[in-house]
Amino acid sequence: MLYLLLSAGGAAMKLLSIFGTRPEAVKLAPILIALKGETSIMSQVCVTAQHRGLLDQVLDYFRIRPDHDLALMERDQTLNALVSRAIGRIDHVLAEAAPDRVLVQGDTSTALAAALAAFNRRIPVAHVEAGLRTYCVNAPFPEEMNRRAIALAADLHFAPTPMARANLVGERLRGDVYVTGNTGIDALHHVLAQPERERGLPPLDPAKKLILVTCHRRESFGAPFAAICAALERLAARDDIEVVFPRHPNPALDGAAPVNVRLLDPLDLPAFITLLDRADLVLTDSGGVQEEAAALGTPAVILRKASDRPESLAEGAVLAGTDPDRIVRAAEVRLDGSFPPLAPSLAYGDGRAAQRIVDVLLGRPIEEFEPARDRMRQIG
16 A cells, blocks of 8 residues: 555645654654655654754754754653653644644654654554564663554554564554665765765874764663773773763763763764764664664674664674673674674665655655665675
8 A cells, every 4th residue: 555645635745754862863854855855745843852952963964944843851851751741742733733644763752752642643653764673672661662652553664674574564563564774874875975074073093993982771871881881991991992982961871981981072963973984893772873883884882682673783793781791802802803894784774765765655666675685786
């Protein structure tokens, strides 16, 4: 079944994209850009500003101007308070904007609130980056539960990979599933093509191997984060390694300052991508960074007990959890020449995911993303 973005009488359909965090903005930006050239779609944007400063960086970079800004961010807000306020405020926007379809991305509290609010008003929901699973409800928390609930509310599922589609098909959900590739890879291609993307990059020691670190997940707070910091200190103690850690602004991560590790304020998207591209290794608990690292050929050690990106493991990433010994051992194997160099991977996309999504929304036929086929094209 194809979903034509036409309302009754043939008028352009009203599409409302709702998001609130930096990762959502990065991954929806290519779709919003592609929508600008489509006269059959009236595209509007609602942001909850679940993450204010980090979100605004991306909005400014991609020149996205929200039609509705709910400004929901509060210091130390609980998940229940955030979701409750988000549903209420989004419901008012839905009543005012009267969209024919709502578009959400990923697995955030904003995405969950938007999907529930739209579902309760019987507004169709399209889900970008659908089908990621660990099948462990607390890993990642609360994202695993969020994405499963969103899948129940959605009637149109844009799966980034064949593995994600297989998960959705196995769950016998309503609606249609399309494998599009991940729009995050579209955004990566956009950044890499821009001049002066190194602006804001910190000075680096060219004589040392570079480890880039990102850590922000709720399940990493407390003792797990302290264990990660212990591993970073051991790695940073080596004379041939430089460890760079752009810190997430979440107050729960305040206080810990691993010795000899360069702590940075959050980087803008171009500087971060450039740093990730230059890094000899990334240590991360981020799903998006796993995808970007694979696409760049940057080795990754995943600081989680379970990954919802099994494609990364197939492409050479290692799941180390938060045990310091495992983290250090995995890092040193990849830095000391015992692990073969990685080539850039096509596992997550070819840079055309956003156009596939727009084409599906408009009822156009698409050639779905197949990593194996695109790999053969690259080799050929």
